[in-house]
Amino acid sequence: MNLKQLSELLGLSQTTVSRALNGYPEVNEATRERVLQAVKETGYRPNKAAQRLATGKAGSIGLVMPTAPDHYSDVHFGEFLTGLGEEAVRHDFHFVIMPADPNDEVGALRRLAISGNVDALFVAYMRGHDPRLPMLKSLSMPFLVHGRSIGSEPDYPYLDIDNEAAFYDAARLLLQLGHTRFALLNGPGHLDFAIRRKNGLVSALSERGLSLPEDCVSHSAMTDELGQAAMERFLQMPECPTAILCSSTVLALGAIRAVNQAGLKLGEDISLIAHDDVLPHLKPENFSVPLTTTRSSLRAAGVRIAQRLIGTVKQDGPYPEQELWKTELIVRSSTGPAPRPDQNLGGV
Amino acid sequence: MNLKQLSELLGLSQTTVSRALNGYPEVNEATRERVLQAVKETGYRPNKAAQRLATGKAGSIGLVMPTAPDHYSDVHFGEFLTGLGEEAVRHDFHFVIMPADPNDEVGALRRLAISGNVDALFVAYMRGHDPRLPMLKSLSMPFLVHGRSIGSEPDYPYLDIDNEAAFYDAARLLLQLGHTRFALLNGPGHLDFAIRRKNGLVSALSERGLSLPEDCVSHSAMTDELGQAAMERFLQMPECPTAILCSSTVLALGAIRAVNQAGLKLGEDISLIAHDDVLPHLKPENFSVPLTTTRSSLRAAGVRIAQRLIGTVKQDGPYPEQELWKTELIVRSSTGPAPRPDQNLGGV
DNA sequence: TGCGTTTGTCAAAGCGCTTTGGAACAGGGT
DNA sequence: ACCCTGTTCCAAAGCGCTTTGACAAACGCA
Secondary structure, eight states: OOHHHHHHHHTOOHHHHHHHHTTOSSSOHHHHHHHHHHHHHHTOOOOHHHHHHHHSOOOEEEEEEEOSHHHHTOHHHHHHHHHHHHHHHHTTOEEEEEEEOGGGHHHHHHHHHHTTOOSEEEEOSOBTTOTHHHHHHHSSSOEEEESOOTTSOSOSOEEEEOHHHHHHHHHHHHHHTTOOOEEEEESOTTBHHHHHHHHHHHHHHHHTTOOOOGGGEEEOOSOHHHHHHHHHHHHTSTTOOSEEEESOHHHHHHHHHHHHHTTOOBTTTBEEEEEEOOOTTOOGGGSSSOOEEEEOOHHHHHHHHHHHHHHHHTTOOOOOSEEEEOOEEEOOSSOOOOOOTTSOOTTO | OOHHHHHHHHTOOHHHHHHHHTTOSSSOHHHHHHHHHHHHHHTOOOOHHHHHHHHSOOOEEEEEEEOSHHHHTOHHHHHHHHHHHHHHHHTTOEEEEEEEOGGGHHHHHHHHHHTTOOSEEEEOSOBTTOTHHHHHHHSSSOEEEESOOTTSOSOSOEEEEOHHHHHHHHHHHHHHTTOOOEEEEESOTTBHHHHHHHHHHHHHHHHTTOOOOGGGEEEOOSOHHHHHHHHHHHHTSTTOOSEEEESOHHHHHHHHHHHHHTTOOBTTTBEEEEEEOOOTTOOGGGSSSOOEEEEOOHHHHHHHHHHHHHHHHHTOOOOOSEEEEOOEEEOOSSOOOOOOTTSOOTTO
């Protein structure tokens, strides 16, 4: 069944049917109803290839999927994709992925762009001075990045959360509670969000004349196991930190296991604030000691990014070029006043 | 630059240029050279949408990407995707993914098929009686599955490895070495490969009149952490198993950590055989005690599947409908004779 | 010389949509 | 009666490719 057949069936012209289907105003509501009804009955679906040829829009957004273990083993990315997908389905858009060797992302991105299969590009996992940025700018194709790239001119469209403020605020809370010895359980050190979170923490500390020793910073992929390992190292330090900032609830999961195994009490001996991406299977309120968190939904970010990207392609913007979402600092029980200095923690 | 312009530039007809480009025989070699040269100079690229409309082929294969933590956190899937991608790039094919809620895979698959954006479908992570199979068969679209679905009529095109034989052979080797107490570190219990591997082990054991106690079987996602946890449980059993079969080198990584921490020697106190998917970052020969493995490259499977799928779409088959790859049993140092029965292992 | 066969090329007809530029018709005002 | 303004619809022209059917030119062979 194609447009021609359908229009003949209805005794209308292709033009009218097409317009009825695409919501143009110059068609009688009664006619439109009749068309819609016929579509339902016949199961007519417009041919995508023809639509694409006629409009010049593929109805798709491209992304390169790095196949390094670090990346795809990342629960966070899946959650984000879910959001993207939800919104895309709503608009009948689809995703084209290009699996790529992690040290040829730029090439993969270019191939994807010139392949002619996509209308817009999306990139994530931004790093400092990210080499993909100049490449994206040189392309004449809309794109949107999730996150930012520290060290690059911020003249590109992005959606990011205010990582620096998040960790700055979290640190301030802990400082107010009297903590002075901090540690940071961060994501991979080359990623932009990790850099900014660290900066946020450092600047809150320096306002109080404190600093963050390098051995109190752990950079790793965000799995609970690595969180546990890092926390174990922190706990073995002679001057064990009492305030922990954690880049993910997944890392926190492991870290807390380490705390428990050391016989320490979360929220008493150790205060911990984690960034919460709102992963559906890992709710901070369900931890045995509910977690104080900085919250921002990764899935919502995915939805919003899809929205903007699709909007750009359909030209029904204008969308703000750059969005910086604030996070919410939600206090639960994993934070408490710093233990009195004479209390012994180290020797467990 | 489009075909028309290019052909005018060359003083040829569109027909001839098109044929020259697509390797048709009825065009003079000299002419073809001239065309190819012009393409290089002008940077002409055929419009995908037009090609697609004219040929009816989208040049793409679709896959649904389940967004459950179990799935995308799986290193193995990434490795497989890499293989798929390698081959697809070679043929200028692309992937369309549909992120999907894990309990709506069937719906997602259908939506993908009728979207008109793909020529063929691919599915993986087969389970027993997999509900996607009847759905795929009802579609009139080529598809290929990686793995099989036990309990379903095997009348669909698949590529699988002989999981049963692999673990049967591995078990036989260990039996010959005198082992009698076995344990199985398996993948998620609902997945077909896990079922078959268990079957392979069980049938080797039953030939010797042995059985596999249920508490000697662990089913979990294949991460090293879970491997370690499971192995720790095995080691605490009163009659600790001496022969371990392991569904992935990733699980083995964790399991071996547990063995070491228990002060046991791999290849002496405990023999272990792991299935090796040939993950580039985890080579069994580089383990401190090199691993005895059943080997079959996941990436190669990806390449082959892409090959077959693309071939089917381009109709240059026929490819075998069903392929069952044998695995290789490669003996290294993690296997050895069973410790003498009077030796004490349990009390560590 | 004439006749059948390749060989190399072309004009034109799709593929199934969207969109432009009218046209037909109705109703309202003069 | 006329013109004017909307409303509702249509015929036809693309979009940029592939593919069909035909046609000269060149060739071998009698």
